[in-house]
Amino acid sequence: MPSPSTAARQDKRTAPFALTQDADEAQRHAPIYAVIVDLLRKAIVEGSLEQGTVLLEGHVAEILRSTRSPVRQALRELEADGVVSRFEGRGFVAGPAGTAPRRIPLDPAMLGVDSEPDVARKTLGWEVIYDEVERDLVHLSVFGRYRVNEIELARHFNVGRTVVRDVLLRLESLGILEKDERLRWVITPLDAKRIHDLYELRSLVEPAALRAAIGHANRVEIERMIGDLHKAQRVYPKVSRTAMDNLEHDLHVQLLSQCPNKELLGSLQRTRCILTLSKHVLGVSTPMPEADPFMSEHIAVLQAAADGAPRKAADLLRDHLELSCEKVTRRAELVRETFALPEVSYIA
Known part of the structure; x- marks a missing residue:
């Protein structure tokens, strides 16, 4: 068995087109990087973090008592949204591209937190x-x-x-x-054979689950999903990882969850690693595709569902999954070819 280096490393929908939820409850259930995204965005928008302030991930992590990894991820998401930008020096500046850097000492009040913050404790333990x-x-x-x-x-x-x-x-x-x-x-290894097997299962089960779900789904919610996809298409590829994941989740998890046959849904649970792979590698370990990776296909499926055409929706979903299998297999190959094996201290 190959062994990576053992060197140690350090649901509110946070997409720009998300539905509004109660802020405290959303934060409690959000991953830590998403909490940091919201915190920094609010500080910049409200002006407590002035335009041009230089943000170093180490300093932000120290103030928030976080590891660097979620801070790094949060800054990248904010950069994609144009809230922070890179400059010739190290780190980011608060503000869009071209904002002049200002080396202002960073303190907790500027981030809108107490002098003894513990952002991590605002989320569930795990x-x-x-x-x-x-x-x-x-x-x-x-x-x-x-x-x-x-x-x-x-x-x-x-x-x-x-x-x-x-x-x-x-x-x-x-x-x-x-x-x-x-x-x-x-x-569990995610090789080409397993990806194919998981998609074979999804192609058998998801269309059936969708047909059953359509009769129980809220049309307004389906229209909201379609609207979010159109909004994402207009700004693509400047769509955050979180937003992309939410768009996938809408069809393949949220809408299908309306299926009354819970045995069907249970059989899909262990196929979710496919969505998880795309969430973490698309635009990170592999480049964002030049063309829309799935949005047009999702819109077609959801429009058929909104129109009350379950058979058509199921057929379109089956076609989408067949195309998706090829894309994900290639995506995994690109990771193997270009991505350095993570150095994780807890792996043997």
């Missing part, structure tokens, strides 16, 4: 570390099978074993992890 662990493990799944050391994972993030187990159980439910014959956690 969600503090979940997104980072999910990202690393789904990347590793493309390269092969690796063992996850529970104790080292807890030590790496300085969290309790209960938090770690909650994270691992969720990843198991998505088809990213499984237990080996010695009951140790191992990453």
Whole structure:
């Protein structure tokens, strides 16, 4: 079994076209990077973080008592939205491209937090570390099978074993992890054969689930999904990773969840690793496609659903999944060819 280096590394929908939800509840359930995105965006918009202020991920992480990884991810999302921008020096500046940098000392008040902040504690225990662990493990799944050391994972993030187990159980439910014959956690490889097998299952089950779901779905909500896709198309490829994931989730999870046959839905649960792979690599480890990667296909499916044509919607969904299988297989190949194996201290 190949072994990566063991060097240690450090639902509110946060898309720009998301439905509004209660802020406190949304923050409590959001991954830590999304909490930081909202916090920094608010500070810049409201002016407590002045235009031109230089933002270094290390300084922001220190103030928020976070690791650097979610801060780095948050700054990249804000850059994609034009809220912060790069300049000739190190880090980012608050403001759009061309904003002159101002080296103002950063303090908690500028970020809109107390002098003793702990942003991570505003989220559920397991969600503090979940997104980072999910990202690393789904990347590793493309390269092969690796063992996850529970104790080292807890030590790496300085969290309790209960938090770690909650994270691992969720990843198991998505088809990213499984237990080996010695009951140790191992990453389930996501090779071309498994991708094909998962799409074969999805092609059999998702169209049937969609046909059943349409009669129970809210037409207004379907129209909202279509509207979000059109908005994303107009700004593509300047669509954040979170927004792309939400658009995928709308059709393949939210709409299908209206299917009354829960056995059908249960059989799809471990195919979710496919959506997770795309969420973490599209526009990160692999370039954003020049052409719309799925939005036109989703619009066609959802429009048929909105029109009350379940058979047509199911056929269009089946066609979409067939095309998607080819795209995801190639996406995984690109990761193997170009992406450095993550250096994770809790992997053996």
